[in-house]
Amino acid sequence: MRKVAVIGVGHAKFGRRQDVNVAELAFEAIKPALEEAGVEPRDIQYMPVGTIGMWYEEGLPAVIIADYCGLSGAGLARFEAACASGSAAFHAGVMAIASGLVDLVLVVGVEKMREVDTLTAVELIGRAGSYLWEFENFGLTFPGYYALHATAHMAKFGTTEEDLALVAVKNHHYAAMNPYAHLQEEITVEKVLASRVVAWPLKLYDCCPISDGAAAVVLASEDKVKELGIDTPVWVAGLGLASDSGNLTKRQSYVGLMSSVWASRRAYKMAGVGPEDIDCATVHDCFTIAEIMAYEDLGFCRKGEGTKLIREGQTYIGGRIPVNVDGGLKAKGHPIGATGVSMIV
Amino acid sequence: MRKVAVIGVGHAKFGRRQDVNVAELAFEAIKPALEEAGVEPRDIQYMPVGTIGMWYEEGLPAVIIADYCGLSGAGLARFEAACASGSAAFHAGVMAIASGLVDLVLVVGVEKMREVDTLTAVELIGRAGSYLWEFENFGLTFPGYYALHATAHMAKFGTTEEDLALVAVKNHHYAAMNPYAHLQEEITVEKVLASRVVAWPLKLYDCCPISDGAAAVVLASEDKVKELGIDTPVWVAGLGLASDSGNLTKRQSYVGLMSSVWASRRAYKMAGVGPEDIDCATVHDCFTIAEIMAYEDLGFCRKGEGTKLIREGQTYIGGRIPVNVDGGLKAKGHPIGATGVSMIV
Numbered sequence: 001m002r003k004v005a006v007i008g009v010g011h012a013k014f015g016r017r018q019d020v021n022v023a024e025l026a027f028e029a030i031k032p033a034l035e036e037a038g039v040e041p042r043d044i045q046y047m048p049v050g051t052i053g054m055w056y057e058e059g060l061p062a063v064i065i066a067d068y069c070g071l072s073g074a075g076l077a078r079f080e081a082a083c084a085s086g087s088a089a090f091h092a093g094v095m096a097i098a099s100g101l102v103d104l105v106l107v108v109g110v111e112k113m114r115e116v117d118t119l120t121a122v123e124l125i126g127r128a129g130s131y132l133w134e135f136e137n138f139g140l141t142f143p144g145y146y147a148l149h150a151t152a153h154m155a156k157f158g159t160t161e162e163d164l165a166l167v168a169v170k171n172h173h174y175a176a177m178n179p180y181a182h183l184q185e186e187i188t189v190e191k192v193l194a195s196r197v198v199a200w201p202l203k204l205y206d207c208c209p210i211s212d213g214a215a216a217v218v219l220a221s222e223d224k225v226k227e228l229g230i231d232t233p234v235w236v237a238g239l240g241l242a243s244d245s246g247n248l249t250k251r252q253s254y255v256g257l258m259s260s261v262w263a264s265r266r267a268y269k270m271a272g273v274g275p276e277d278i279d280c281a282t283v284h285d286c287f288t289i290a291e292i293m294a295y296e297d298l299g300f301c302r303k304g305e306g307t308k309l310i311r312e313g314q315t316y317i318g319g320r321i322p323v324n325v326d327g328g329l330k331a332k333g334h335p336i337g338a339t340g341v342s343m344i345v
Numbered sequence: 346m347r348k349v350a351v352i353g354v355g356h357a358k359f360g361r362r363q364d365v366n367v368a369e370l371a372f373e374a375i376k377p378a379l380e381e382a383g384v385e386p387r388d389i390q391y392m393p394v395g396t397i398g399m400w401y402e403e404g405l406p407a408v409i410i411a412d413y414c415g416l417s418g419a420g421l422a423r424f425e426a427a428c429a430s431g432s433a434a435f436h437a438g439v440m441a442i443a444s445g446l447v448d449l450v451l452v453v454g455v456e457k458m459r460e461v462d463t464l465t466a467v468e469l470i471g472r473a474g475s476y477l478w479e480f481e482n483f484g485l486t487f488p489g490y491y492a493l494h495a496t497a498h499m500a501k502f503g504t505t506e507e508d509l510a511l512v513a514v515k516n517h518h519y520a521a522m523n524p525y526a527h528l529q530e531e532i533t534v535e536k537v538l539a540s541r542v543v544a545w546p547l548k549l550y551d552c553c554p555i556s557d558g559a560a561a562v563v564l565a566s567e568d569k570v571k572e573l574g575i576d577t578p579v580w581v582a583g584l585g586l587a588s589d590s591g592n593l594t595k596r597q598s599y600v601g602l603m604s605s606v607w608a609s610r611r612a613y614k615m616a617g618v619g620p621e622d623i624d625c626a627t628v629h630d631c632f633t634i635a636e637i638m639a640y641e642d643l644g645f646c647r648k649g650e651g652t653k654l655i656r657e658g659q660t661y662i663g664g665r666i667p668v669n670v671d672g673g674l675k676a677k678g679h680p681i682g683a684t685g686v687s688m689i690v
Contacts, residue, residue, distance in 0.1 A: 001445035046586065052405065060397065060427050060472060063591035072595070073607065075586030077433035080423040082405055088422040092437055098444035100346035101584075101615075127405060239446075241391065241420030246408035250417070262418065270446075 008037030086340025175327025240266025353382030431685025520672025585611025
């Protein structure tokens with residue numbers, strides 16, 4: 001396949017953003033991304049937009065964002081792959097250039113979830129699972145899903161509530177240094193443990209906030225990188241995309257996510273590397289247990305030994321493999337469609 | 346780019362499908378597509394799903410469809426590009442193989458619009474434009490948009506209500522022979538003209554029905570075509586994707602769609618052909634005026650001469666260029682996400 005490079009990135013402030021509409025929020029990320037790449041909106045040939053929507057009157061926002069940001073004319077599509085929507089949009093952006101169809105792509109991730117109240121948001125996100133099965137029959141929402149993972153992990157590997165809290169403490173530590181993060185405060189294990197239970201063993205500080213936010217990256221082909229005279233392109237070495245059953249009863253295991261295992265193995269294979277070659281990582285920590293499972297599913301340690309990494313501080317900067325040093329979903333925020341793009345930024 | 350072939354297709358019956366849920370409806374199209382290609386669900390590496398959703402409790406249906414159809418494990422994403430959602434999913438499927446990332450893709454288009462009543466459907470579709478601008482301020486819904494196009498075309502080129510009706514008569518003629526079509530009845534110009542006005546000059550029979558439906562195609566790389574021993578692959582020669590402003594006041598022209606012009610020119614260029622080389626076409630005729638504008642925008646005739654083609658019967662089989670001989674959106678139906686995939690089938 002043709003080589004693909006990231007040549008510009010942009011990031012909006014995550015948080016409660018009642019001051020902007022969805023197009024304005026996207027523009028906060030798009031403007032610096034285009035500027036860094038040194039290209040004009042009219043140069044963009046394809047714009048995949050990661051967003052799950054459901055929150056506001058603009059049901060189909062890609063065209064609205066393109067209008068507002070001067071991108072009309074580009075091929076547009078909105079991508080939804082639940083919490084991996086931004087990642088799916090990035091994947092499509094890479095494919096578009098790798099295939100030879102286009103040379104310059106703007107990948108946008110945006111979500112404005114605070115248009116609805118918290119309970120409505122939880123209900124809508126709950127529909128990302130198997131609605132008729134878990135949600136309708138058993139009332140499971142996402143804190144519930146991850147609580148099941150956490151209790152399974154605790155039962156099988158002796159993971160504790162303190163272990164989960166350590167992840168939150170680390171991610172808040174880094175978010176406090178990230179001007180784009182939603183929650184910019186240091187916390188303690190005691191504070192996590194004392195916070196109210198959302199779905200046991202997950203407490204308020206084990207859960208990511210409900211955020212508004214946007215992120216954008218400009219992707220370019222090798223020819224375009226040369227033409228633009230970009231001297232610091234970041235080449236995409238490998239990527240993988242996988243899914244597992246949305247129906248929990250069909251899954252092989254509750255102590256990990258097979259989709260993460262499959263997708264990471266595809267990406268490692270494509271890049272010709274293994275988990276031991278990775279220097280730092282940005283993983284999906286919508287709930288603290290998710291980050292511990294990710295350590296294991298991505299091969300940074302063996303199954304069940306993820307707690308060891310966080311207990312020893314190995315996922316802090318200076319440790320074996322720093323993880324989520326931007327604050328993660330946990331503290332930077334998780335505006336769903338923006339997340340996968342924000343991870344690239 | 347790597348060559349991409351269509352090696353299997355499937356199509357569900359379009360219409361009012363209260364007998365199935367969204368996954369079952371998709372399966373009606375997926376099953377024959379996989380069978381024709383001679384592959385198993387587990388062989389599929391990537392499944393883009395074209396659907397705009399908004400109609401039912403399953404807000405994020407890709408994973409539900411994958412579960413039901415045995416495709417868990419494949420990379421999934423839902424695509425929304427308004428009425429071109431199925432086409433955007435097909436475009437992504439081609440990119441995925443052309444890039445070399447995967448060798449076998451299942452593209453699915455599905456929509457179940459009859460879960461809501463007609464007025465709700467019209468309102469939701471209306472949000473595909475610029476909600477805050479046209480919809481909120483002026484109450485414009487899609488019949489209104491296309492009525493503006495029709496009156497502009499009439500004013501500039503002398504197009505008549507009878508010309509529009511001729512398109513409906515042709516497409517109903519072919520739908521009557523298509524077992525998958527929603528409306529399987531021949532009609533007359535008189536019947537169209539006598540039907541009630543929806544948004545003048547568009548009458549009921551100038552408008553496509555609100556349909557449930559699904560379609561699927563299997564795409565394969567050249568290596569995979571050989572490996573499977575497919576002796577009748579249909580190679581993708583060219584494709585193009587473009588957008589125009591969602592805000593009508595920013596458009597250059599009301600007598601055509603610039604996005605169709607740009608996208609078709611990209612596809613012609615990629616295939617190394619011109620409109621004069623095309624033997625037949627499937628175009629977007631959500632309203633009768635859309636088909637006449639498409640004749641012109643795709644270059645089958647000069648601007649303003651589209652009415653001549655339909656008056657002379659040149660877009661019937663046997664004419665210069667048969668168009669929508671499957672019944673078109675007008676009579677086969679327009680389950681939004683399914684449409685772009687159905688056009689390939």
